[in-house]
Amino acid sequence: MESGGWTIKKRSNSSNDSLSREYVAETGSLSIVLLGASGDLAKKKTFPALFNLYRQGFLNPDEGHIFGYARTKISDDELRNRIRGNLVPGKGASGEQLEEVSKFLQLIRYVSGSYDSEEGFQLLDKEISKHEFSKNTKEGSSRRLFYLALPPSVYPSVCKMIRNYCMNKSDLGGWTRIVVEKPFGKDLDSSEQLSAQIGELFDEQQIYRIDHYLGKELVQNLLVLRFANRFFLPLWNRDNIDNVQIVFREDFGTEGRGGYFDEYGIIRDIIQNHLLQILCLIAMEKPISLTPEHIRDEKVKVLQSVLPIEDEEVLLGQYDGYTDDPTVPDNSNTPTFATMILQIHNERWEGVPFILKAGKALNSRKAEIRIQFKTVPGDIFKCMVSDLLFSQKQGRNEIVIRLQPSEAIYMKVTVKQPGLEMSTIQSELDLSYQQRYHGVTIPEAYERLILDTIRGDQQHFVRRDELKAAWEIFTPLLHRIDNGEVKPIPYRPGSRGPEEADQLLERAGYVLTHGYSWVPPTL
Numbered sequence: 001m002e003s004g005g006w007t008i009k010k011r012s013n014s015s016n017d018s019l020s021r022e023y024v025a026e027t028g029s030l031s032i033v034l035l036g037a038s039g040d041l042a043k044k045k046t047f048p049a050l051f052n053l054y055r056q057g058f059l060n061p062d063e064g065h066i067f068g069y070a071r072t073k074i075s076d077d078e079l080r081n082r083i084r085g086n087l088v089p090g091k092g093a094s095g096e097q098l099e100e101v102s103k104f105l106q107l108i109r110y111v112s113g114s115y116d117s118e119e120g121f122q123l124l125d126k127e128i129s130k131h132e133f134s135k136n137t138k139e140g141s142s143r144r145l146f147y148l149a150l151p152p153s154v155y156p157s158v159c160k161m162i163r164n165y166c167m168n169k170s171d172l173g174g175w176t177r178i179v180v181e182k183p184f185g186k187d188l189d190s191s192e193q194l195s196a197q198i199g200e201l202f203d204e205q206q207i208y209r210i211d212h213y214l215g216k217e218l219v220q221n222l223l224v225l226r227f228a229n230r231f232f233l234p235l236w237n238r239d240n241i242d243n244v245q246i247v248f249r250e251d252f253g254t255e256g257r258g259g260y261f262d263e264y265g266i267i268r269d270i271i272q273n274h275l276l277q278i279l280c281l282i283a284m285e286k287p288i289s290l291t292p293e294h295i296r297d298e299k300v301k302v303l304q305s306v307l308p309i310e311d312e313e314v315l316l317g318q319y320d321g322y323t324d325d326p327t328v329p330d331n332s333n334t335p336t337f338a339t340m341i342l343q344i345h346n347e348r349w350e351g352v353p354f355i356l357k358a359g360k361a362l363n364s365r366k367a368e369i370r371i372q373f374k375t376v377p378g379d380i381f382k383c384m385v386s387d388l389l390f391s392q393k394q395g396r397n398e399i400v401i402r403l404q405p406s407e408a409i410y411m412k413v414t415v416k417q418p419g420l421e422m423s424t425i426q427s428e429l430d431l432s433y434q435q436r437y438h439g440v441t442i443p444e445a446y447e448r449l450i451l452d453t454i455r456g457d458q459q460h461f462v463r464r465d466e467l468k469a470a471w472e473i474f475t476p477l478l479h480r481i482d483n484g485e486v487k488p489i490p491y492r493p494g495s496r497g498p499e500e501a502d503q504l505l506e507r508a509g510y511v512l513t514h515g516y517s518w519v520p521p522t523l
């Protein structure tokens with residue numbers, strides 16, 4: 001140790017450090033069952049993620065098999081044809097690539113049945129067992145993963161059917177796991193009720209509540225950035241950080257999902273889960289280790305420290321034309337845009353606004369985290385803005401973590417304008433992934449998270465108490481919106497959202513640097 005006089009013995013690192021955790025190879029056959037296989041998520045995200053895992057050798061055809069299950073009456077080949085288009089890599093696909101797709105599709109079987117019928121799930125179990133038998137798997141060593149790509153309303157009956165008819169038979173090292181999608185419930189009570197129903201059927205270790213933002217590369221980088229860099233450790237607090245923004249923007253509307261969306265709205269669809277999970281990773285204290293429980297313990301503490309949201313700290317919007325969708329009622333009060341300020345009542349963050357912003361049908365598609373530092377005290381420089389020299393305060397330092405598109409971490413810094421004059425300008429220290437990691441393919445979020453479920457790693461999944469704490473934050477506000485007490489302001493599709501949202505941002509203390517914009521570098 002550095003301190004004089006004292007000798008403190010170094011202890012070895014904790015053996016449960018998950019960076020060095022080894023995954024013990026399991027030998028029983030693996031069956032991945034996609035319930036809701038006829039749906040949008042299965043087609044666009046889950047099957048493509050499984051295909052990518054297959055291509056990279058993580059799904060060995062000698063032991064793995066995929067089953068689709070849904071009510072729609074289609075054959076194996078009809079299901080394969082539905083999903084093929086989302087697997088083939090475009091027009092210029094080589095013969096080899098097409099061959100790979102065909103081989104993967106042959107691993108898929110389809111079983112049709114309803115979500116509450118014994119016969120359907122008995123048939124499913126029979127098909128899975130047939131496959132396990134063909135792989136000479138000892139009963140009990142098989143691995144069964146059930147992915148519920150379904151509306152949450154059917155989770156309880158599906159879980160009951162799985163529990164009654166489709167479990168791995170006895171324990172010889174095999175397992176049964178359940179993956180459930182968000183939104184998990186509609187408010188605190190419904191979510192708790194759902195948790196209790198599923199909790200009676202499965203242990204917490206068997207339940208994987210997926211939030212695909214936790215599988216995004218730059219979200220996974222947050223803990224490394226914060227806790228593996230000396231730079232940031234002393235700055236990451238209320239003494240230095242003025243405000244934090246977590247932003248999700250989409251340049252398309254609800255597009256065919258209007259019925260679903262109108263029941264949930266942007267807060268339940270994006271903010272209560274994706275953006276709040278990011279907030280946790282930015283605000284949490286350093287966990288004791290990287291084990292899932294240690295990380296999730298810290299996330300729960302942050303969530304429990306969030307103060308109730310006041311109506312004055314919320315701005316809602318609804319884009320013009322949203323109710324033209326025949327599945328959306330004409331008088332819908334559902335927000336498609338929301339900006340809100342969350343306050344964390346603890347020693348590190350007291351007084352620092354966390355601004356969460358999400359919107360559909362805006363002018364761009366982007367997700368990013370923007371950490372804005374306080375103004376340098378006693379400013380002695382002048383700042384160059386466009387071609388004119390202004391005598392004004394410096395722009396503030398910011399760390400921006402661009403999650404998508406063009407993944408990057410950049411730090412907005414003030415530097416001397418190159419030349420004879422002593423003037424300053426805003427610039428950036430830029431770690432753009434495409435440039436720095438040229439040729440490296442960033443895995444899709446679902447790909448990574450499904451692999452975690454097979455490996456039994458719950459680090460990037462939401463624990464029951466975490467979910468409860470998340471709903472506690474938003475439920476009062478959501479009920480006020482559902483009751484029409486808080487109303488959305490109309491905005492033009494393709495715009496930045498309601499102008500009032502920028503005023504709220506300003507009130508929260510965010511200072512825009514005029515004349516500066518970051519352009520992702522090209523190779």
Ligand SMILES: NC(=O)C1=CN([C@@H]2O[C@H](COP(=O)(O)OP(=O)(O)OC[C@H]3O[C@@H](n4cnc5c(N)ncnc54)[C@H](OP(=O)(O)O)[C@@H]3O)[C@@H](O)[C@H]2O)C=CC1
Binds near residue numbers: 070115152
């Ligand atoms: N789509 C997306 O981009 C995302 C979706 N999610 C979540 O994933 C889950 C699935 O989403 P998605 O695929 O879009 O949903 P879908 O509406 O496409 O539903 C999936 C399947 O569920 C069955 N289904 C639909 N409605 C009902 C119902 N009322 N009762 C019983 N079965 C029904 C249908 O299959 P069949 O009729 O053949 O049985 C359908 O093909 C949801 O929880 C959603 O919130 C999460 C993130 C992104």
Ligand SMILES: O=C1O[C@H](COP(=O)(O)O)[C@@H](O)[C@H](O)[C@H]1O
Binds near residue numbers: 212250269270367
């Ligand atoms: O969970 C959801 O996420 C998608 C956006 O996901 P991304 O990975 O493309 O950013 C969103 O479109 C959808 O409404 C929501 O349910």
